[in-house]
Amino acid sequence: MGATPSIVWFRDDLRVGDHPALHAAVERGDPIVAVYVLDEDSNGVRPLGGAAKWWLHHSLASLAGDLRDRGVRLVLRRGPARRVIRSLVDEVGAGAVFWNRRYGGAEREVDAELKSGLSDDGLEVRSFGASLLFEPWTIRTGSDTPFSVFTPFWKACLAADEPRHPLPAPSELDGFGGADGRGGPAGDDLDDWELLPTHPDWAGGLRETWEPGEPAAHRRLRAFLADDLADYATGRDRLDREQTSRLSPHLRWGEISPHQVWHSTRERAAGTEGARKFLAEVGWREFAWHVLFHFPELATKNWRSEFDAFPWPRLHPSTLTAWERGRTGVPVVDAAMRELWHTGGMHNRARMITASFLTKNLLIDWRRGEQWFWDTLVDADHASNPFGWQWVAGSGADAAPYFRVFNPELQREKFDPDGRYVGRWVPELDDGDSPEPIVDLRETRAAALAAYEHVKAAK
Numbered sequence: 001m002g003a004t005p006s007i008v009w010f011r012d013d014l015r016v017g018d019h020p021a022l023h024a025a026v027e028r029g030d031p032i033v034a035v036y037v038l039d040e041d042s043n044g045v046r047p048l049g050g051a052a053k054w055w056l057h058h059s060l061a062s063l064a065g066d067l068r069d070r071g072v073r074l075v076l077r078r079g080p081a082r083r084v085i086r087s088l089v090d091e092v093g094a095g096a097v098f099w100n101r102r103y104g105g106a107e108r109e110v111d112a113e114l115k116s117g118l119s120d121d122g123l124e125v126r127s128f129g130a131s132l133l134f135e136p137w138t139i140r141t142g143s144d145t146p147f148s149v150f151t152p153f154w155k156a157c158l159a160a161d162e163p164r165h166p167l168p169a170p171s172e173l174d175g176f177g178g179a180d181g182r183g184g185p186a187g188d189d190l191d192d193w194e195l196l197p198t199h200p201d202w203a204g205g206l207r208e209t210w211e212p213g214e215p216a217a218h219r220r221l222r223a224f225l226a227d228d229l230a231d232y233a234t235g236r237d238r239l240d241r242e243q244t245s246r247l248s249p250h251l252r253w254g255e256i257s258p259h260q261v262w263h264s265t266r267e268r269a270a271g272t273e274g275a276r277k278f279l280a281e282v283g284w285r286e287f288a289w290h291v292l293f294h295f296p297e298l299a300t301k302n303w304r305s306e307f308d309a310f311p312w313p314r315l316h317p318s319t320l321t322a323w324e325r326g327r328t329g330v331p332v333v334d335a336a337m338r339e340l341w342h343t344g345g346m347h348n349r350a351r352m353i354t355a356s357f358l359t360k361n362l363l364i365d366w367r368r369g370e371q372w373f374w375d376t377l378v379d380a381d382h383a384s385n386p387f388g389w390q391w392v393a394g395s396g397a398d399a400a401p402y403f404r405v406f407n408p409e410l411q412r413e414k415f416d417p418d419g420r421y422v423g424r425w426v427p428e429l430d431d432g433d434s435p436e437p438i439v440d441l442r443e444t445r446a447a448a449l450a451a452y453e454h455v456k457a458a459k
């Protein structure tokens, strides 16, 4: 009898350390086939935006290198995941398929169908928790319902068993077909997927700003813990400082696991205010996924259904374009939108300010802004992005009260007191050359509050 290889299906977990599915394949003993599937036929799985594709390309290149060094070739296949995985199973005569779980509604359907089909065929199919510290169905309120408010949710998480310790990265792997994969299944060339922009190449700012891949994710975490964690609690809201971890794309793509972040932070600084606050932010990520798991339509439907009555006025498309391109005449909004366009990233406070401006001053439906962020953020996340948008718009879980409309001018004074952030992205201000805001902040705020009366009436 020859070996029956184990397939490890990589998805949003582009790493070799703390990878339970890879670990299980090593323990099983037979040779390993590592595969990533670009599934654009999607079955309801949301197609990636442009900046996300850029990140994915580099992250896959990095993962392929790390796997090759250990003796496994990463096989790249394109097509509907159900079909691709099944045909790979037949091709290599696999005895097992392992993956780490995904939590979106469409993703879960694909995975469940594959799992039952392959198990019926006699394969060993196992899925593992790897992207979240707390599985979304395990954290429940006293009345056995999902949580809809963050603070009690996070309290319940902290009262649950501590997240497991990270698994070590395997130093050597037994690759099916050898490390160069010559005896294994064929795969696509990463360049042929054309994930990188070419005409035009708009990714210069992304390249300057980010370094995708697992090794870079760990360097980022180490640098943050050493240099910035101590002042995180007080400085995290400042737009003009790089006080936050900038780990979000690394977490989004699973180049680092939340377990690694959790335990490294606790080992370094347990009991400090910085560690408590930082891990609570990681907790917001958990909460966003908890909400998405229980409400899979988070990116398309109001979480609070009474918001369906909100009368979004029809506005000229140029208003949305002005916001997207950072040409609203409101300096802090324009700075943030230009930062996003140039770098694929944006500070959390700036995300709140720009989202509030779009939904409450321009009175544009949050879904339009969410889609723009989805296309332009390198950390565009199935849960955190729609969750963040609905939180700001007022339609989401634990949302701020609707009447709390951010005043961008006050926000700027508070979080960019010397004007360094705005000055960097809106240099024309220094030349005294600032355009008029495209809307009157006070008038539009009043209009938003009037529109909100419809939501109140629908309650």
Ligand code: FAD
Pocket (backbone or CB within 6 Å): 236, 244, 245, 246, 247, 248, 249, 251, 252, 278, 281, 282, 283, 284, 285, 286, 288, 346, 347, 348, 349, 351, 352, 355, 373, 377, 379, 380, 381, 382, 384, 385, 386, 388, 389, 392
């Ligand atoms: P840190 O402050 O260092 O926090 C550590 C980690 O905790 C982050 O890397 C992130 O994974 C998580 N985190 C922090 N704050 C939040 C939060 N409010 N919600 C969920 N997770 C959080 N985050 C994304 O990862 N992807 C998105 O697509 C996304 N879209 C957003 C859209 C809007 C409108 C808003 C208001 C927030 C959004 N966020 C999103 C959350 C947050 O802005 C980013 O996670 C954060 O700015 C990333 O910077 P950081 O890694 O330096 O964060």
